[in-house]
Amino acid sequence: xxxxxxxxxxxxxxxxxxxxxxxxxxxxxxxxxxxxxxxxxxxxxxxxxxxxxxxxxxxxxxxxxxxxxxxxxxxxxxxxxxxxxxxxxxxxxxxxxxxxxxxxxxxxxxxxxxxxxxxxxxxxx
Numbered sequence: 738x739x740x741x742x743x744x745x746x747x748x749x750x751x752x753x754x755x756x757x758x759x760x761x762x763x764x765x766x767x768x769x770x771x772x773x774x775x776x777x778x779x780x781x782x783x784x785x786x787x788x789x790x791x792x793x794x795x796x797x798x799x800x801x802x803x804x805x806x807x808x809x810x811x812x813x814x815x816x817x818x819x820x821x822x823x824x825x826x827x828x829x830x831x832x833x834x835x836x837x838x839x840x841x842x843x844x845x846x847x848x849x850x851x852x853x854x855x856x857x858x859x860x861x862x
Contacts, residue, residue, distance in 0.1 A: 745795035754788040760840035780820035786813035
């Protein structure tokens with residue numbers, strides 16, 4: 738991989754979000770065809786949104802603007818988590834599946850790191 742030249746590429750949450758995207762694409766490949774235009778598409782878009790909003794927010798001119806995009810990323814994370822729960826509920830994959838285990842670990846890590854990052858730049862209320 739090339740050397741990071743954009744601010745977002747230096748952020749830990751960005752690299753973790755890319756790992757999440759890899760995991761989500763692996764899961765999406767396992768979903769049935771009936772989910773192509775529904776759950777499969779939704780979970781891919783939500784995980785992509787996490788990375789894109791981290792990147793877009795890093796170019797912000799203020800902490801408030803960056804926080805806005807980080808919060809959108811967090812909302813997208815919740816959407817990914819909800820999609821994973823639906824995948825489990827529909828018995829497409831269970832949480833004991835290796836891909837699901839890895840994805841849940843990355844999801845939990847990223848959710849915690851995003852929350853910590855938001856708290857670190859948020860002004861005391």
